Amino acid sequence: MLWEALEELGYDLIAIGKRDLADTSFQWLKSPRPKKAVYLTGNASTKDGAPITSPFQVIKRAGAKIGVVSAISKRYNGYFRNYRIGPVAETIDKALAAFNNEKVDFRILIFHGPRAEARKLAKQYKDFDLFFLSSGEGRPMRTETDAASGMLMVGPGDRGREMAFVTLEKKADRVEAKASVIVLDTSVRKSSDEVAHILKRFEEAARARYARPKRSAPKRQQVP
Numbered sequence: 192m193l194w195e196a197l198e199e200l201g202y203d204l205i206a207i208g209k210r211d212l213a214d215t216s217f218q219w220l221k222s223p224r225p226k227k228a229v230y231l232t233g234n235a236s237t238k239d240g241a242p243i244t245s246p247f248q249v250i251k252r253a254g255a256k257i258g259v260v261s262a263i264s265k266r267y268n269g270y271f272r273n274y275r276i277g278p279v280a281e282t283i284d285k286a287l288a289a290f291n292n293e294k295v296d297f298r299i300l301i302f303h304g305p306r307a308e309a310r311k312l313a314k315q316y317k318d319f320d321l322f323f324l325s326s327g328e329g330r331p332m333r334t335e336t337d338a339a340s341g342m343l344m345v346g347p348g349d350r351g352r353e354m355a356f357v358t359l360e361k362k363a364d365r366v367e368a369k370a371s372v373i374v375l376d377t378s379v380r381k382s383s384d385e386v387a388h389i390l391k392r393f394e395e396a397a398r399a400r401y402a403r404p405k406r407s408a409p410k411r412q413q414v415p
Contacts, residue, residue: 203228
């Protein structure tokens with residue numbers, strides 16, 4: 192239901208996090224049904240090393256080519272007991288080679304892992320124009336710029352309480368990235384009626400799955 196809801200909400204591309212790859216998700220992702228969104232599983236694979244979906248993708252928007260790769264820290268191996276987390280660098284290197292071959296305009300890395308590890312990757316891979324962090328820290332979303340490379344790092348958010356509005360602009364041979372964090376407080380309008388049925392589906396499914404069974408009334412015994 193979650194994957195279908197994200198597609199209906201208009202997502203173009205989704206990177207899978209450490210809690211998303213249940214066996215049911217795997218079956219849905221591998222099913223032949225047409226999918227509106229691109230799902231990146233990065234360096235996650237099956238036990239025998241077969242990719243689940245594409246680790247990276249080049250998408251075209253408004254005449255620009257955007258190369259996006261997803262990677263998950265190997266410290267989350269425990270969340271992938273039926274799968275395998277491969278080397279982060281190996282996946283990123285393959286993606287960059289493909290991006291160079293495609294002559295993309297922008298390069299984006301979505302990294303699911305600690306901020307400290309992301310900072311090391313930012314120093315190692317200076318060809319990227321933007322880092323998205325997707326592993327929660329339990330604090331409000333923030334942005335920072337790597338002092339050495341000038342690369343913009345955005346995220347992660349805190350339980351869906353913020354969104355980031357990011358712009359990438361190509362100026363000659365360099366890319367300028369800007370981001371602003373939007374707090375989803377009472378000043379932001381609620382979900383439109385167009386997506387109300389999605390919330391209703393979730394509610395009905397949750398009620399059916401987790402509702403306590405009704406207790407039958409105790410039978411009265413007649414005393415002679």
